[in-house]
Amino acid sequence: MKDILEKQAETTTKEIKKTISCCSSSGRRSEPIFTLSGKTDYVIKSTSGEITPVNRLDHLMARLGVKREQHRVEPGLYTMGNPKKDSPVFVSANYTLSFDALRSALKSIDCYILVLDTKGVNVWCAAGKGAFGTNEIVHRIESVGLKDVVNHRILIVPQLGATGVDARQVRDRSGFKVEFGPVRAADLPEYLKTHRATPEMRSVRFTLYDRIVLIPVEMKNFLIPLLIASVILALVGSYTAAAAVISAAFSGLVLFPILLPWIPTTDFSTKGFLMGGLAAVIFALDSFYSMTNENLWLRFGWALAYMLVMPQISAFLALNFTGSTTFASVTGVKREIFTYMPIMAWVSGIGIILIIVLSSVKIIGGI
Amino acid sequence: MFNSYVSNTLEYDPELCINCGMCSTVCPHRVFSPDGKKAQLVNPKACMECGACQLNCPTKAIKVDNGVGCASAMMLAAVKGKKEVTCGCDSSC
Numbered sequence: 001m002k003d004i005l006e007k008q009a010e011t012t013t014k015e016i017k018k019t020i021s022c023c024s025s026s027g028r029r030s031e032p033i034f035t036l037s038g039k040t041d042y043v044i045k046s047t048s049g050e051i052t053p054v055n056r057l058d059h060l061m062a063r064l065g066v067k068r069e070q071h072r073v074e075p076g077l078y079t080m081g082n083p084k085k086d087s088p089v090f091v092s093a094n095y096t097l098s099f100d101a102l103r104s105a106l107k108s109i110d111c112y113i114l115v116l117d118t119k120g121v122n123v124w125c126a127a128g129k130g131a132f133g134t135n136e137i138v139h140r141i142e143s144v145g146l147k148d149v150v151n152h153r154i155l156i157v158p159q160l161g162a163t164g165v166d167a168r169q170v171r172d173r174s175g176f177k178v179e180f181g182p183v184r185a186a187d188l189p190e191y192l193k194t195h196r197a198t199p200e201m202r203s204v205r206f207t208l209y210d211r212i213v214l215i216p217v218e219m220k221n222f223l224i225p226l227l228i229a230s231v232i233l234a235l236v237g238s239y240t241a242a243a244a245v246i247s248a249a250f251s252g253l254v255l256f257p258i259l260l261p262w263i264p265t266t267d268f269s270t271k272g273f274l275m276g277g278l279a280a281v282i283f284a285l286d287s288f289y290s291m292t293n294e295n296l297w298l299r300f301g302w303a304l305a306y307m308l309v310m311p312q313i314s315a316f317l318a319l320n321f322t323g324s325t326t327f328a329s330v331t332g333v334k335r336e337i338f339t340y341m342p343i344m345a346w347v348s349g350i351g352i353i354l355i356i357v358l359s360s361v362k363i364i365g366g367i
Numbered sequence: 368m369f370n371s372y373v374s375n376t377l378e379y380d381p382e383l384c385i386n387c388g389m390c391s392t393v394c395p396h397r398v399f400s401p402d403g404k405k406a407q408l409v410n411p412k413a414c415m416e417c418g419a420c421q422l423n424c425p426t427k428a429i430k431v432d433n434g435v436g437c438a439s440a441m442m443l444a445a446v447k448g449k450k451e452v453t454c455g456c457d458s459s460c
Contacts, residue, residue, distance in 0.1 A: 128417065128435050162393035162419035163433070180392050197392075204395040221439075266370040268438075323437025327396065328372075329416040330434040335371035337438055 042145055047078045049107030051100055058096050065217040068120075071096040075117035077144040078103075081110035085151040088192070090181075091137065091161065093118040093126050102158075105185040109192070112150065116140050127164030134166045134173075141174045156181045156188075159202060204326040211257040214324050218253050222317065237359060244283045248310040251275040252317025260325075268328070269340035272318020276311035283310065301358050308351030312344045376432040377414040381405050383428035390429060393419040 062071040073094045080103060089112040092102045099115060106113075116136045118126035126132035137155070141147070157165055159180045167178035182191050182201035191197055226249045234242035256263070256275045263271040284303035291299045319336060322328040377398070390399040390406050396413040399406045399420065406428075418433025 125435075127419075159393060160395060160419075162423055163417045164422075166422050167389070168423070168425060183395060199397060202392065202395065203397055266372060270369055320439045323435065323439055325436075327413070327415050328436035329375045329414060330432065330436045331375040331416060332372035333436040333438050333441065337441060339371060341442075 042143075043076070044144070044149070045074070045076060045078045047080055047103055047113065049080065049103050049105075051104050055096070055100055059100065062095075062097055063213055063216060065220040068217075070120065072120040073099045073115055075115045075140065077146065077149065078113040078115060079111075080106055080113060081108075083110045083112050085149075087111050087150065089114055089146065089150060089155050090188075091116060091155055091157045093121065093123045093132055095120050095122045095126075098122045101185040102188075105188050109189070112146075114140055114144065114146065114155070123158050124160040124163065127161045130164045132161050133164035134169045137165060137170050137176075137178075138174045141176060147175070153177055154179055158185070159183045159197070160204070206260075206326045208258065210326075211260060214321075215254055215257055218257070218317075218321065218324065221320075222249065222253065237355065240283070240287065241355070244279075244306055244310055245313065247279040247283065248276050248313035249317065251279045251310075252314030256314065256318045257321060267336055267340070268318045268322055269315045269336050269344070272315035272321075273311045275318070276314030277307075279314070280307045280310035298358065298361065301354060305351050305354045305358060308354065309348050312348035312351070315340065316344055373412065375411070375414050375416055376430075377408075377411055377416065378430040379406075379408045379411075380428045381408075383426045385426055387425055389423045389425070390420040393423050395419075 058071060061067065073096055075094045087110050090102060090106065091114045092099050094115050094117055099113070102113060114137075116126075116132055117140070118131045118136075121129070121131060123132050137157075141155075147153075153176045155170070155176045156179050157167075160183055162180055165178060167180070170176060170178050179195065180197075181188060182197045183204050184201070187197070187201045191201060226245065230242040230245045233245055252272050252275060255278075256272050259275070260271065263274055265271050265274065283306040287302040287306060288299045291302065319333075319340065322333045322336070379399075384405040386402075386405055388401050388406070391397075391401045395417070396410065396415060398408065398410050398414045400409040401407075414431065415436060416431050416433050418431055420429045421427075421431050421433060
């Protein structure tokens with residue numbers, strides 16, 4: 001993967017050397033005085049709006065959660081096309097998906113892109129932690145000598161960066177006025193016509209596509225514990241029990257995000273509970289009607305066990321999806337944890353004890 | 368009981384508003400709406416407590432306990448006994 005990234009850096013960025021004044025070492029914020037600060041080489045990199053197959057492979061790997069932290073672009077200043085002194089400057093994160101979304105949206109626009117060091121994290125998440133923030137912008141403006149590259153003092157920052165970027169502080173400390181652009185880079189060409197974003201452009205969405213692309217990463221996070229659980233169940237319990245765990249996980253990790261806006265409850269946990277419940281009904285009916293030569297209470301016991309445990313698994317997985325959404329508030333998520341986690345723990349605990357009892361009855365061969 | 372998102376920590380004091388329009392600009396959920404004289408709090412329930420409005424409000428007219436609404440991060444922090452909740456970013460954020 002590293003080789004691919006290096007190759008990508010070679011192919012998409014041709015480095016242009018420009019000798020400009022660097023004023024970061026002296027820490028001054030006014031116009032740099034060339035004789036005092038000395039001349040330092042700062043390398044302005046160039047990029048294009050083209051998304052190569054190598055980029056696409058990198059995006060796929062990022063979406064699959066392969067080497068999560070390594071989908072990075074080198075921070076610094078980039079040129080797109082042939083920018084002049086009055087060309088716009090756009091700010092981005094050093095996560096390949098963020099940077100590539102921006103440059104592909106700006107395809108035919110001559111401009112500069114100032115890439116902040118967000119440790120390979122996207123704009124919104126990095127802004128939440130302050131990595132895409134006031135300090136980093138001010139530092140980056142100075143370290144690339146932006147004041148000497150352009151003759152204007154405007155930065156176009158993605159709107160979602162506002163969680164970490166205090167526009168007034170950036171202006172006071174760097175002299176650059178922050179203009180919050182639209183949420184999505186794709187709206188930039190339209191935005192640039194008037195420099196006004198419509199309410200539509202200012203709102204985040206969470207479309208079916210947005211939700212589907214998150215599924216692989218969510219699956220990856222829970223893959224190992226789920227595999228262990230189903231292997232143990234297959235060995236000591238039955239294949240049906242193992243299949244039940246996999247089905248409950250599928251309900252919470254796949255069905256739930258896909259159907260999210262249409263599941264008729266508001267909380268994540270209850271939505272997950274309903275999805276797991278649907279799968280549980282199938283398993284409960286199956287065990288009840290297939291074990292026809294068993295005792296009635298044993299058939300009923302197994303059916304109940306599925307109904308108890310499966311919905312809790314998918315409810316828990318659904319609750320864990322909150323961080324990936326574009327709308328869950330801290331207050332609400334906390335409330336969900338306190339409301340539902342004890343219920344999930346107790347009910348699944350009772351269900352697991354029931355399974356152990358039913359299995360030992362089977363092993364002992366009594367009744 | 369079954370709607371955990373009916374209320375949140377967002378507080379807005381219209382007395383302090385100077386109508387700069389910044390809150391309406393930065394909010395991704397249209398919680399604020401620009402008006403002739405003062406920003407209007409039109410959809411407080413949609414607030415996800417990201418804190419962008421609070422950070423960019425010049426008169427501190429908006430207050431919100433901002434943070435990341437991520438159950439995995441909160442539970443992980445609780446398990447590890449950490450007070451500060453940050454996403455490890457091995458998650459899907």
